[in-house]
Amino acid sequence: MAEDTPLIRSLRSAVEAAPADVPLRLHLAALLLDDGESDQAVTQIAAALQHEPGSAEARKLMLRAMGAPAPDTAPPPSPTDPPPVVSFDWASAEQQLSDTVQPRFVEPAAADGEDDPGEEPAWDxxxxxxxxxxxxxxxxxxxxxxxxxxxxxxxxxxxxxxxxxxxxxxxxxxxxxxxxxxxxxxxxxxxxxxxxxxxxxxxxxxxxxxxxxxxxxxxxxxxxxxxxxxxxxxxxxxxxxxxxxxxxxxxxxxxxxxxxxxxxxxxxxxxxxxxxxxxxxxxxxxxxxxxxxxxxxxVLPPDQEARESILRYHLRDRPIEGVELSKLAKKTDGWSGADLAHLCETAAEAALLDSAASGRVRMIGMPDLLAAAKEVRPSIESWFTAARNVAMFANEGGTYDELLAFLKRTRRL
Known part of the structure; x- marks a missing residue:
């Protein structure tokens, strides 16, 4: 590609500053055509047509860039002749320019025909x-x-x-x-x-x-x-x-x-x-x-057996030693599954920080989990506070009898 002339460089800068200025862009395209840079000229003309699809000058330059005979080279028309019809394959031109600019007209995508407006969405x-x-x-x-x-x-x-x-x-x-x-x-x-x-x-x-x-x-x-x-x-x-x-x-x-x-x-x-x-x-x-x-x-907080299963699940891929799940499950009575997951995360975080500070990787042990159990607070007591008022004063038709029995059994009333 030949080096741009000073005038072309100036016009490029002007077009970048005013991309919607169609006459300026077409002037640049004409100079590029004169300089033998057809590909660059086509890019500029196509961009101009995006802003002004009906521009006769842009169409004339496009014909010239695509190798079609320019309208001004044809013999002068007779007054009795019908108006000339310029045939240009815009679909082919758009296909050639697909990597440079987007097509002017986009048809709706349909693999097997038109989309059915009543088609159900693709739920997961x-x-x-x-x-x-x-x-x-x-x-x-x-x-x-x-x-x-x-x-x-x-x-x-x-x-x-x-x-x-x-x-x-x-x-x-x-x-x-x-x-x-x-x-x-x-x-x-x-x-x-x-x-x-x-x-x-x-x-x-x-x-x-x-x-x-x-x-x-x-x-x-x-x-x-x-x-x-x-x-x-x-x-x-x-x-x-x-x-x-x-x-x-x-x-x-x-x-x-x-x-x-x-x-x-x-x-x-x-x-x-x-x-x-x-x-x-x-x-x-x-x-x-x-x-x-x-x-x-x-669905109540997990019982002893469920808490052990949840703790085992969240510790299964972590480096642990000497962990007594039954003891830990007893200390977390009334905790939700989310609370237990947070407990394991907190213990792992403490062991990680200790290893980073000492420079020696160590296992997660029972002391880490017990310390985390003291630091983490169960998150569901506020729910039981609200539920207690409903179970006691708004239990129409015995809807919350099961909840009321649980509150009495756990001495939350």
Whole structure:
């Protein structure tokens, strides 16, 4: 490539300073053509056409750059001749310039034809490989799940005999960090069903009516992949009490959720709905009537056996020695699974800092874990404070009898 002349260098600088100045850019392109730099000229002309697609001068320069005969070289037209028609293959030119500039017109991508405006979104539907045996401890929770939910689903002959429909709704509630999501995955694994986890961000949308459409699409995807477990996390955010809502948009979302759960318009056989919340008292009461989320399960902090399993899981890939899991589990009674994970992280951090300071790598020992147990504070006592008031003064119909019994048993009343 020949070295630019001073005039071309000046014009390049001027074009960089004013990229939307089409006459200036075309002047640069004409000089580049005169200088034999056709490729660079085409780049400048194409950029000019991006700003001014109807520019006759730009089209004339493009014809010249692409090797077509210039219009001014043709014989002068007769007054009786029809206007000349300049034929130029813009699609071919755009293809040649695809690495330089974007095409002027872009057709919608469609592999097998036009996109169907009613096509369902591609929700992330998983196959759960977790079963209840993978959930450490929580014996009472497993018994309740087996009796109220799993046994009828596993026995199709008995289900048909007793007229049990292949659908269901279960509300998991309890303090945060106690494994409600993990239990939902285990239920899907026990049923051999697909698993579709839905969060608040998947549903809510800034445009009116789109949140309801998103919710409908979730259930449509679940019906198409039945048997499928739909897990609605933080159900109080999507299905909160309509009486306390100030915005009609959120009320419409709750109404749509009620419609989808009813199955009046759609066949919900094979769709199992599991919902989780830390605040069941904030869930709309209509969601908890028979036929919707009609069964409730309290997921409490892990018991001794479950705490040992959780601690073993979070220490499995760390360098440890002399760790007594049973002793550590006893000292963490009333801790959530998230608290136990934080305990292991804190102990590992202390050992890491000590190793960095001494220059000698050492193992994580029981003293590190016990010191971390004194430093970390359980995070769920504030939840029990709020739950105690609800269980004592707002226990309509015995909804929170199980919670009330636990509070009495653990002397939190």
């Amino acid at each position: 539907i998983e196959s759960s490989h977790v079963v209840l045996a993978d959930v450490g401890g929580m014996t009472e929770v497993k018994k309740r799940l087996e009796a109220a939910f799993l046994a009828p689903m596993r026995n199709p002959e008995l289900r048909r005999l007793y007229g049990k429909s292949l659908r269901g709704g279960l509300l998991l509630y309890g303090p945060p960090g106690c494994g409600k999501t993990f239990i939902a995955r285990a239920v899907a694994g026990e049923l051999g069903a697909k698993f579709l986890s839905v969060s608040l961000s998947d549903i809510l949308d800034m445009y009116i009516g789109q949140s309801e459409r998103n919710l409908h699409d979730v259930f449509a995807a679940a019906r198409a992949n039945a048997p499928c477990v739909v897990f609605l996390d933080e159900i109080d955010a999507v299905g909160g009490k309509r009486s306390s809502m100030r915005h009609n948009a959120m009320r419409g979302t709750v109404n749509q959720l009620l419609l989808e759960l009813d199955g009046a318009q759609y066949d919900n056989d094979g769709v199992f709905v599991l919902a989780a919340t830390n605040s069941p008292w904030d869930v709309d009461t209509a969601l908890r009537r028979p036929g919707r989320l009609d069964r409730t399960l309290l």
